[in-house]
Amino acid sequence: MSTLQPAGHLYIHIPFCRSRCHYCSFPSVAVQAVPEKAYLAALEAEFKYHLKGWPQASLPLGTLYFGGGTPSLLSPSFYLRIIDLLAGRLGFYHDPEITLEANPADISQEKIIGYRSAGINRISLGVQTFAPEGLQLLGRRHDGLMVERAVDLLRKGGFDNLSLDLIYAWPGQSRIDLIKDLQKLAVLAPEHVSAYSLSLEPGTSLAKDVASGVLRAPSEDTQVEMAGLLEEGLGEVGLYRYEVSNFACKEHFRAQHNLAYWHLEDYLGLGAGACGGWRCRKEEHHWAERYCNIHDPFAYMQRFGQMNALPSSEAGSAEFWQELWFEKEIIDRKTSFVESLMMGLRIRQGVSLADLRVEYGSQTVDAVILQARKLRTAGLVDWDDCNLWITDKGLLLSDTILDHLL
Ligand code: SF4
Incomplete structure (x- = not known):
């Protein structure tokens, strides 16, 4: 639902990381080597079966987003295979937005050339902060120099749509630290910034350290003050806030995939830990549907590995899908309205x-x-x-x- 042209939106979750960050509650597992082949086969199988019931299966894709986890751990050939498959089965609009989330430590010239030629045209780089003590506290595996090097390589490799992620209000961060982050970020001149105040997610090691008093989270007043500094600092370099936590230098560089979420448009999610949702408008009490896949990538791969061996009647059965879904929700019309209002009001316009x-x-x-x-x-x-x-x-x-x- 939006003024954007009707297009399909697809999210693919890559649930693998090299190590776990201290604040993270996203669905991902730490691995030394990503089982690319098995994961690709599972994604292909899931995609094939969704095509039968996905209302947007007749629309070409306007946006495609590889999120994680750490998608930059995977080889360009993995993405080439998926994008080719999607191009063949759904097609893409002219100039679609195809985003890949990347860790600065993974960026190499070879990968950049490969990602670019696979069709990826937007990189979202997880910077979080440039402060060494902040990176250590958050458990990130890169440093500030890697960020500068990654941006330089990405620019030379032809990426003209870069988004940098920042986390602020981490325990111990001062206003001066935040100002320094903003100054370094300004030099890199990204087209887009996503900036979130640190959320202490239950069960994470950072949340435990704050709960036990080992670390102290900034007060609410400090967080509000930092949010103000952030908007001011980004505004000075031409990045305007278009959503509660997102800033862009021009309308064209707003995150089209995320805008689809905020406009509550239909989207398909593939992969372990991915979610998807659409409006089916069947009845008042069954206006929309949403699902989230199981988080464990190995159970996910096993499930879809079996799928190809099963007769199609069994693989398409409700029981089969129930085991895959971590959550499936039927949403009534009133709830759908509340969600539309809530998400739409996040956007500044x-x-x-x-x-x-x-x-x-x-x-x-x-x-x-x-x-x-x-x-x-x-x-x-x-x-x-x-x-x-x-x-x-x-x-x-x-x-x-x-x-x-x-
Ligand atoms: S890289 Fe991202 S998904 Fe992986 S552990 Fe860190 S924050 Fe979580």
């Missing part, structure tokens, strides 16, 4: 009221606008004929605003 009216009816939208009047008087939200958005003043109160709107 706001949620499209016209799209909401088409999908959920004018009455539902008018009720929200009625609630929004008080918030507009307080300067927290605003709207025009097209969109409803949260103002700069309202940004830090997003959750409360949403509660008031519903």
Whole structure:
């Protein structure tokens, strides 16, 4: 649902890393060697079976995203095979966005040439911070010099759409540390930045150290102050905030794949730990569906390894899929509306009221606008004929605003 042209969106999860970062709760396992061949075969099998039920199977892909895990551990030939398969079965729009997440430590000239010729045209580089003590605390396996070298090689290799990931408000980070990160980042001149304040995920070693008092997380006030410094620092070098945590130098460089998520467009997810979702609009109580695959890549590979040996009736059965899905949700129309509003309001230009009216009816939208009047008087939200958005003043109160709107 958006003003973007109708296109398919596909996410492929690469659940392998060289080592585990101290803050990470993403589905991935640490391996010395990635079983590329077996994982590729499993992805191909999953893709083949999704094609039967995926509503977007007739649309060419507008965006493709390889996330992880650490996709840059894998060889260019792995990506060439997948992209060729997708080009043959779905096709791509002219100039699709094809992103690969990379660790600066993995970047080599050879890989860059291979990724580029496979069709990858956007790299999202996990920088997180340039401070050695910060990188050590987060458990990253690269240093600041590797980031500079990686960006240099990527530019020379023809990548003109780079996104750098930053983490701020890690235990012990000072305002000066953050300013230094922003200065170094400015020199690298990325087209896009994703910046997240460190989230202490339960079960991670960093969360345990904070809970036991070994480390101290910055106060909420410091986090708010750092968020302000970040927006100011990135703004000074021409990167404007277009979503709560994302900044781009031009509209063209906004992350098209992520915009599809925020517009709650349909997307397919392949791989261990991947999620996908779409609107099926069957009935009020069955408006959309969402699934998440099992996290364990070895169980995933085993499952799909078996698939080719099974008769197709058995491989396509509900029981087969139930074992693969870690979660499958049926979403009713009201919940789908709440999610659309919540995701759409993350974008600075706001949620499209016209799209909401088409999908959920004018009455539902008018009720929200009625609630929004008080918030507009307080300067927290605003709207025009097209969109409803949260103002700069309202940004830090997003959750409360949403509660008031519903
Ligand atoms: S590289 Fe990414 S996915 Fe892998 S452990 Fe670190 S944060 Fe998690």
